[in-house]
Amino acid sequence: AQSVAQPEDQVNVAEGNPLTVKCTYSVSGNPYLFWYVQYPNRGLQFLLKYITGDNLVKGSYGFEAEFNKSQTSFHLKKPSALVSDSALYFCAVRLGGRDDKIIFGKGTRLHILP
């Protein structure tokens, strides 16, 4: 079965420190991987995606993600966290073809401590 796992319900990081939000996936074929962020009372906002090519993907608001095929991981990173980064983060894979769905991970709440 195709799935996305986010092993941490919550990640706490001090402001200014680097942050990592973990994601692993299990899909057949080549994965199209995405990270979304959701702020309170808002919809999901697209941060970045991996399609093919460079394993380090840069996205919005200074975020980046590292694709690792052997570990089937797509961890979200940022070198220096801001309090405004506090939000709910979802890793996702888009299946395409006739079954054009997105499978979301359960979400990780990121809490940046001032």
Add this chain to the structure above:
Amino acid sequence: DTEVTQTPKHLVMGMTNKKSLKCEQHMGHRAMYWYKQKAKKPPELMFVYSYEKLSINESVPSRFSPECPNSSLLNLHLHALQPEDSALYLCASSQTGVSNQPQHFGDGTRLSIL
């Protein structure tokens, strides 16, 4: 500002009422989606429209009735809802047949069933 507009932002209705949620996008996307999201959980797919035709129905109860009157609009008609239907309802759109593109989400309608 989001490129997908949902109205109303909040809706409170009784179990015998009939109401509709509306979604509009002008990005030329021909795939549109309805999701249901409970607090601190990932979005759950309800329906997918592709070129204004229903392509995926995730076994949603018939008290939810989707409609896609044209390529820019998506409606969700509600009738005889249950208290457990209280949730954030998100609309999204994307290019069709291009699996490496993200979905664009609206900010949702927060629905409360009395």
